[in-house]
Amino acid sequence: MDEIRIIPVRGMPEVRPGDDLAGQILAALAAAGGVLADGDVLVVTQKVVSKAEGRLVDPATVEPSAFAHQLAAQGRKDAHYQEVVLRESRRIVRMANGILITETHHGLVCANSGVDESNVAGGRLLCLLPVDPDGSAAALRAAVRERAGAAVAVIISDTFGRPWRDGQVNVAIGLAGMEPLNDFAGVDDPHGYTMQATLIAAADELASAAELVMGKIDAVPVAIVRGYPFRPSESASARRLLRDPRFDLFR
Numbered sequence: 001m002d003e004i005r006i007i008p009v010r011g012m013p014e015v016r017p018g019d020d021l022a023g024q025i026l027a028a029l030a031a032a033g034g035v036l037a038d039g040d041v042l043v044v045t046q047k048v049v050s051k052a053e054g055r056l057v058d059p060a061t062v063e064p065s066a067f068a069h070q071l072a073a074q075g076r077k078d079a080h081y082q083e084v085v086l087r088e089s090r091r092i093v094r095m096a097n098g099i100l101i102t103e104t105h106h107g108l109v110c111a112n113s114g115v116d117e118s119n120v121a122g123g124r125l126l127c128l129l130p131v132d133p134d135g136s137a138a139a140l141r142a143a144v145r146e147r148a149g150a151a152v153a154v155i156i157s158d159t160f161g162r163p164w165r166d167g168q169v170n171v172a173i174g175l176a177g178m179e180p181l182n183d184f185a186g187v188d189d190p191h192g193y194t195m196q197a198t199l200i201a202a203a204d205e206l207a208s209a210a211e212l213v214m215g216k217i218d219a220v221p222v223a224i225v226r227g228y229p230f231r232p233s234e235s236a237s238a239r240r241l242l243r244d245p246r247f248d249l250f251r
Contacts, residue, residue, distance in 0.1 A: 002227070006212040007034065009222035017054035022143035025222050034224075036150035042140070043210035046173060047116065047159040048221040049136050055128040057084055074098035075141040079141040081117065084126050088113035104129060107242045108173060110160050130156065133174025134237045141176040153177035153230055156238075157207035159216075163250065170211035172203035175238045180204075183222055201241055202230065 011028040015021065016036035025044070029036065037044070050056070064072070064079035068086060072079035075098015089102035093109055102113045106129065114129040119120075130136045133156045141154040161167075172180060180203035210223035245251055 004209070004227040005190075006209055007224040007226060008215050008220045009034070009232055010217070010220055012048070012221055015048040015051040015221075017051065017056065019052045020145065021048060021052040021104065022147065026144065026148055028222070029224075036144060036148045036152055036224065037226065038151045039226075039229075040150065040152045041155060041178065041206055041228060041230060042152050043155045043157050043207055043214075043219040043223045043225060044137075044140065045170075045214065046114070046129060046156055047135070047239060048175075049130050049133075049140075049156055050127050053130055053136065056125045057128060058124070059084060059126055062087075071095075071098050071100070077112075080128065081115070084128070085113045085115050088115055088128055106133065106173070107239065110158075114158060114173075129158070134176065134239070135174075136177060137174040137238075138178035151177075151232075152245065153232070155203055155207050155210075157210065159211075169204075170207040171201075172238050172241060173205045174201050175236065177232060177234070177236075178203065179233045179236050180238055180240050182231070202228075203238065203241065206230075 009025060009028050009032070012024060013029050015024065059078070059080035062080050062083050063084040065086070067136045068079045068083035071082040077098065085100055085102065085194040088104060090105050091103045092100060093103055094101040100112055101109065104113050105111050108114065137156050141152060144150065144152055154176045155172045157170040158173045159168045160170065160171045180201065182200040182202050204227050206228060210225055213223050214220045
């Protein structure tokens with residue numbers, strides 16, 4: 001591996017429910033004179049995937065529970081928002097001052113069940129995570145291969161905080177076409193030491209790298225990572241990145 005390139009896909013339109021996301025990505029890429037190549041990794045933000053799949057909720061249509069009102073009284077979010085967060089979670093991991101760390105129905109542990117109100121119709125709608133992020137990635141990958149003829153991997157990314165460090169990074173919440181982890185256990189390092197438990201989250205690293213050209217306010221929801229020698233897989237899932245509860249010391 002001599003180099004890795006990260007290419008932003010600019011010119012994407014505002015994505016709306018029911019839109020052909022694969023078509024929009026390929027059209028934007030073609031307009032910029034770009035093409036997809038075999039071995040590329042296509043990184044797409046969760047926000048545009050959720051929009052295309054209609055995962056939007058008008059909070060005014062949601063009836064808050066008594067618990068949601070209690071949370072709203074403690075924090076900065078209103079009761080309608082808190083109710084949506086509760087409905088998108090299967091358990092509350094931690095709770096303080098109206099801030100919720102939850103486990104989603106997918107098994108993701110994140111703030112507020114991944115419910116986002118930024119960059120969605122001026123904040124009037126709430127954007128939920130895709131129902132099946134791996135399925136979303138697989139469908140997008142299949143559409144791209146059919147139309148562009150390129151064998152790519154696809155990562156659906158989202159911004160998560162980290163328990164041990166300040167600042168957020170993008171991680172892979174869905175993927176298709178590549179193994180998400182590189183396992184170096186049993187491999188000798190250059191000094192002859194046999195590594196015991198080195199497991200690199202390659203999909204998360206690619207998602208974070210792609211965010212560098214996407215930005216948070218630049219309206220670039222798609223990027224191509226070119227030159228990374230991922231391990232192809234037709235059955236891999238981003239769920240592989242979720243730590244087994246038996247080995248999670250923070251549960």
